Amino acid sequence: MITINKMSNSILMLVSVVFMVLSGCSSTEKLEDTVTKRVVASDFVLEVTTPTVIGTGETMKVKGTLEYTGIKPVEVTHGKPIIRFFFSGSEEERSYADVGYYTEFKTGQVIEVEDEFMVSKKGKKNLYVDMTADIELTMDPIEILVK
Template sequence: MSNNILMLVLVVSMIVAGCSSKEKEKNEDNVIERVVASDFVLEVTTPTVLSTGETIKVQGTLKYTGIKPVEVFHGKPIIRFSFSGSNEERNYADVGYVTEFKSGQVVEVEDEFIVTKKGKQNLFVDMTADISLTMNPIEILVK
C-alpha cells in the first residue's frame, strides 16, 4: 500500500511540475521595460515572441513617486503605443488634458494590435506629456 501512495505522490508531483513549466515558458516570452525620470517611472509589459495572426497585448504603467502633487499636461492617452508588425494605426486625441498626480498615483494604459508582419518588429512607446521620458523600441520576434 505504501508503494501505491508513493507512486500517486510521484505522479501528482510530475503533473504539477509539468503544468508549472508551461506557465513559466509562457511568462519567459514577456518582458517588462522600465524608464525612470525625475519623479516618474514608466513600465511597459509586452510579449516578445508572437506569430502572425495573433494579437499583441501591451500594457503601460506610469507611476508618480514624488511627494508633492504635480500637474501634468498631456494628450489622451498619456502613454501611446505603435507596433511595426501591424497595419493598424491609432487616432489619438492631442487636445490638452491636465492630470494632477499625487504621491504613489498610477495610470495604466492598455492597447492591442493584430500581428500581420513576420520577422523582427518593434514596439514603440511614446509619452504625450510634459514629462521627459524616452523609452527605446522594444524588439519583438514574429514567427
C-alpha cells in the first residue's frame, strides 16, 4: 500500500510540473506582445495598455486609464472621450466632441477608455495617445509592429 501511494504521488507531482511548465510558457509568450506605458504629471497618472505586435486584418484593442491621485477634488474641462487614441496602422477616422464636458475628480477616481482599430498597414506603426483636457500629460508614441 505504501508503494502505491508513493507511485501515485510521484505521478501526480509529474503531471503538476508538466502542467505548470506548459502554462508558464504560453502566458509568458502572450505578455511579451503587450505593453503598458505610464505617465505621471502633477496629480494624474495616465496608463495605456496595447499590443506591440499584431497582424494585418486583426482588430487591435487599446485601453487607457486616467487616475487622480490628488487630495482635494478638482474640476477638469475636456472633450469626449478624455483619452483619445490614433493609430498610424489603420485607415479608420474618428470623430470626437472637443469641448463641453467637465468632470470633478476626487481622490482615487479612475476613468477608463477603450478603443479598437482594424489594422490595415504593415510595418512599424505608432499608437498616439492624446488628452483633450486642461491637464498637462504627454505620452510618447508607442511603436507597434504590424506583420
